[in-house]
Amino acid sequence: MGTTGRDTPLPMPKELCIIHANCQGDPLRALLMLHPQFGSRFEVVKYTNYLRETIPQGQLESCSLFLYQPLGDKWDDHASRALLERVNPRATCLPIPNLLFKGYWPFWTNRSSMDFGDFFLDHLVDMGLEMREILHVCLRTDLTAKFDLAAMFAESVAHERRKEEGCPVQTVDLVLEHCCTERLFNTINHPNRRLVLHVAQGMLAVLGFAPLPAVLESAFSDPYPEFELPIHPQVAAFHGFAFGGEGAQFNVFGTLRTYEEYVALYVHCRMHGIHDFAGFLHLVDPSVFSPANG
Known part of the structure; x- marks a missing residue:
């Protein structure tokens, strides 16, 4: 008889990582998600800070990793200090x-x-x-x-x-x-691949992860080629x-x-x-x- 799958352990839900950043957050998110260990542990969502995209309160309360480009108080509810007051107190919060x-x-x-x-x-x-x-x-x-x-x-x-x-x-x-x-x-504010990789590798190291695999690093191209x-x-x-x-x-x-x-x-x-x-x-x-x- 075939198995119904009811005895197969369900995959553990991923932890939530929130990136609050400008356009530089997009290639960073892509690199982090491609990292074998980081990508298997975290679901990464990015909110664009200068567009004042609203981060749902439920996500702030449930995230375990919050990466943010510091914004001053003139940004009101989107200022870093205001967001940090609302984020999960057990989350790791790091400026990028x-x-x-x-x-x-x-x-x-x-x-x-x-x-x-x-x-x-x-x-x-x-x-x-x-x-x-x-x-x-x-x-x-x-x-x-x-x-x-x-x-x-x-x-x-x-x-x-x-x-x-x-x-x-x-x-x-x-x-x-x-x-x-x-x-x-x-x-x-459109850095080339060297700088984006430097930030991604640096954040991975700070968080205790191994570097990006060499094959991923070499395959990563200029993230903003359309305009010089x-x-x-x-x-x-x-x-x-x-x-x-x-x-x-x-x-x-x-x-x-x-x-x-x-x-x-x-x-x-x-x-x-x-x-x-x-x-x-x-x-x-x-x-x-x-x-x-x-």
Whole structure:
């Protein structure tokens, strides 16, 4: 007679791991779930912090591992302190890095009306200059006569060190070690595979797990390949980057563009009040739009 299966032990339910993070939490979740021991022990769910996704109270109360990018009190109910007050008191709660690097893009700002805001380009547009004048000032005049690039780099690094205080996995020294020879970020907060793997391996070690198997590590590819924010060639030359120099091309949502071509697109959108710059970059026909006819 066949067995009914009623005497077969049921699999033990997995423990719940919650990740509260920005887009960097997605590849981290994928790597943790692929880890043989971690993935067999935990069910991993991720909530996007900047979207203010609500974590159900039942999940907070039942989770045994809570990984979070620290958020200040201005985030109200989504602030880390507020969430930690609601989480299972027996859960292991660990902060994880929130990687951001302005070294490649010293003019980046989150105070622009534009996606991938650039305060230098915004200022030139607000001055009322024409496209050709903006391209000349941006590309042909000496940036170091206007900006202390070394100080801007140092200030950004110091800010990131302060952010990582208390995190069991540190990234700033690794960034400084490799940032000139290897492009570590595709945008200010889209790290490459080296950094994502470093965070995942570091968290696994802190939690007492073996490293990711080598086959998984080698198979893991760049988590954000679709967009490379172009780098100013003078910034690349000043810092001695092995990439991003004069004439370098960048993958801009499937189209290879130089920094000059990208700047022309940015300025065009800023001049015409097109705030969905990312959407514009997806749609614009490269054979139609160029710096010459923008």
